[in-house]
Amino acid sequence: MLKMSNISKIFRTRLIETHALRSFNLTVNDGEFIAVTGPSGSGKTTFLNIAGLLEDFDTGQYMLDGEDISGLPDKSRSKLRNEKIGFIFQSFNLIPDLNIFDNVDVPLRYRDMGAGERKDRIESALENVGLSSRAKHLPAELSGGQQQRVAIARALAGSPRFLLADEPTGNLDSLMARQVMELLESINDQGVTIIMVTHDPELARRAHRNIYLLDGQISDLEEVTQLPLNQNQSQSQRADHAAI
Amino acid sequence: MEIRPILSAMFRNKLGAILIATQIAVTLAIICNGAFIVYKRYQTMNRPTGMDIENIFAITSEGIGSNHNARAVAAQDLEVIRAIPGVIAASNASSVPLSGSGWGETMQTTLDDNAPTTGTGVYMMSDQAIETLGVNLISGRNFTPDEMLYRDENSGQIPNVIMITQALSDQLFPDENETALGKTVFFDSRPIEVIGIIEHMHGSWVTWDALAQVSIIPVLTLSNQTRYMIRTEPGMRDQVMPQVEEALANVNSQRILRQLRSLEEFAARSYAGDNTIAVVMMTVIVLLVIITAMGIIGLVSFLVNQRTKQIGTRRALGAQKFHVIRYFLVENWLITTIGLSVGLVLTILLNMYLVEHFEMPRLDRIYLPIGLVAIWCLGFIAALGPARKAAHVSPAIATRTV
Known part of the structure; x- marks a missing residue:
């Protein structure tokens, strides 16, 4: 479970202060698929960065799987990111000089994991996204949709509990976007909690729950998905709404 | 990794x-x-020179006029120099080791035309040569005052005795059990007796392969120009150098004193x-x-x-x-x-x-x-x-x- 209580984040320059998040509260239950929407500058990326331990926050409390993140040293945060969180980026963020196999291998290399186990995981992850045959290709030799699937394989190879996606379809055409979305849904079906930042209301509607951010806070204009949920998810969703 | x-x-x-x-x-x-x-x-x-290089300096005296009595001047000058506090020994010297300037000669053990010859750097000095250079005499003896040869500038006369370095001895007598000491060798084809072996000493030409093949003979060449080498107590060289120059000037003003230089300076110039x-x-x-x-x-x-x-x-x-x-x-x-x-x-x-x-x-x-x-x-x-x-x-x- 991911729980943020009264999280605030202010970006300061010499002249101005920007409140990216203001007393932000959110609880995400295990297995949920949440879409975060909102206008540019509303704090979506800041929220995702803090949720993914990429950035610190100024005040508040953040519990990830029961562990208080506040004040954790960089090493522990890196370890948590590596073991519990998978990232999918808008521009894929594949390493251009490494082939697909080595790209998926990147997060696994930061674990004390033998070469054999890493190979099995990489092959399995690539198979899951349908790119086994492209293991020796360079990212530039793949289409945008394929590159994003590699990024998803990279995120999944480490068996994360949380998958954070930042505009995962932002650079894809509609057909590829739909394929990626279907892939995310199937991953979510396997029990991985997904938080997805998107501008696309179509995609957002496919999530279990929508969070609408405005000026660093969850807005009252919050939308709720219209897709059918199973009983458990509906209950957890309702509990979450109460918490917000 | x-x-x-x-x-x-x-x-x-x-x-x-x-x-x-x-x-x-x-x-x-x-x-x-x-x-x-x-x-x-x-x-x-x-590399070791074999000499007490830090405490030695040289000065050249050039007499003016035709009445210059080189032998008397040298004797008086050496007496004056040796009396200066801090001076250990002083000697006339035909040239200064490590200076790049000197006299070379050939030596051989027999006069046979086919006998191998070897080169040596030769220094004409007084009976205080060993003390002045600070070299180590490992066998034999030093010159005595009566062995000194005073010869005219154009004379080819050589004395009866010579001291040579171990390196030269080894070159002349390569046999391990043989030494030049006490033997008569041929110096510029003339016989001369080796009376002392010096452990090690460098000659004048620092790039010469036979730099350590050095001979010293007891000679003062009588000419207007006399060079003196002086060795001082450790650390007193720089203090004594101007005193020697002043003393020589006082004892005889009819001359030019030049090339007052430490042996280190001569060496530095050679190795420049x-x-x-x-x-x-x-x-x-x-x-x-x-x-x-x-x-x-x-x-x-x-x-x-x-x-x-x-x-x-x-x-x-x-x-x-x-x-x-x-x-x-x-x-x-x-x-x-x-x-x-x-x-x-x-x-x-x-x-x-x-x-x-x-x-x-x-x-x-x-x-x-x-x-x-x-x-x-x-x-x-x-x-x-x-x-x-x-x-x-x-x-x-x-x-x-x-």
Whole structure:
């Protein structure tokens, strides 16, 4: 479970202060698929960065799987990111000089994991996204949709509990976007909690729950998905709404 | 360790790596050979002379007029010099060792036309030669005053006795059990008895192979010009030098006193060429090391800046700061190692060229491992700064559109 209580984040320059998040509260239950929407500058990326331990926050409390993140040293945060969180980026963020196999291998290399186990995981992850045959290709030799699937394989190879996606379809055409979305849904079906930042209301509607951010806070204009949920998810969703 | 992916990435962007590896190869070749040249030069400059070089100086007196009585002047001058506090011994000297100027002669053990001859640097000095030079007489005896030969400037007369260095003795009598002491040898084809063996002494010409083959004969050549060598108590040389000049001027003003120089100064002048080469070579080495270090810093900094987003992504995927630093250090280590591998071959080829064309000795093997380790360390230190900077890239960069 991911729980943020009264999280605030202010970006300061010499002249101005920007409140990216203001007393932000959110609880995400295990297995949920949440879409975060909102206008540019509303704090979506800041929220995702803090949720993914990429950035610190100024005040508040953040519990990830029961562990208080506040004040954790960089090493522990890196370890948590590596073991519990998978990232999918808008521009894929594949390493251009490494082939697909080595790209998926990147997060696994930061674990004390033998070469054999890493190979099995990489092959399995690539198979899951349908790119086994492209293991020796360079990212530039793949289409945008394929590159994003590699990024998803990279995120999944480490068996994360949380998958954070930042505009995962932002650079894809509609057909590829739909394929990626279907892939995310199937991953979510396997029990991985997904938080997805998107501008696309179509995609957002496919999530279990929508969070609408405005000026660093969850807005009252919050939308709720219209897709059918199973009983458990509906209950957890309702509990979450109460918490917000 | 990520050696395979690093190598794989490196080979896809190889221009920068090739340039730095080439620079490292050239640096190793020049540093090893340059350091060897410097070492050899300093070794030559600092080899033992056998003399008390720090406490010896010389002065030349040139009498004016035709009534100059060289023998009397020399006797009086030496008496005055020896009376100066701090002076251990003083002697006339036909030339100054290590000065680049002197008299050479041939010696042989028999007068047979086919008998081998050997060269020697000859010094005409007084019975205080041994004390004045501070050399070690290991066998035989010193000259006595009555063995002194006072001869005219144009006379070819030689005395009956001679002291020679061990090196010359060994050259004349190569048999291990034989020594020149007590034997009559032929000095410029004339017989002369060896009465003393000096352990070691350098002659005048520092580049001469037979530099240590030195002879001293008890002679004062009677001419207007007399050179004196003076040895002082340790540390008193600089104080005594002007006193000697003043005393000689006072005792006889009808002369010119010149070339008041320490033996160290004579040696420094003789070794000026070696010293210049050593300094130039060291400067080249230092500059090359700085340029190579800057090249490495430049390349690693460039790679860090070029890969900012990639570093952020790696951090987002779980890389700790240590992993980022290690990545760049390993990458740089690989480039350095490739450069050094090529550099090893280049070093040996350069040395072979120098041996063939400049009569340089063959490179001591120890220079290669020392050079390798030194450049590995240089590469590590140079890459550490940019690598640490890379480690400070925020993982949040990964979600920004850079």
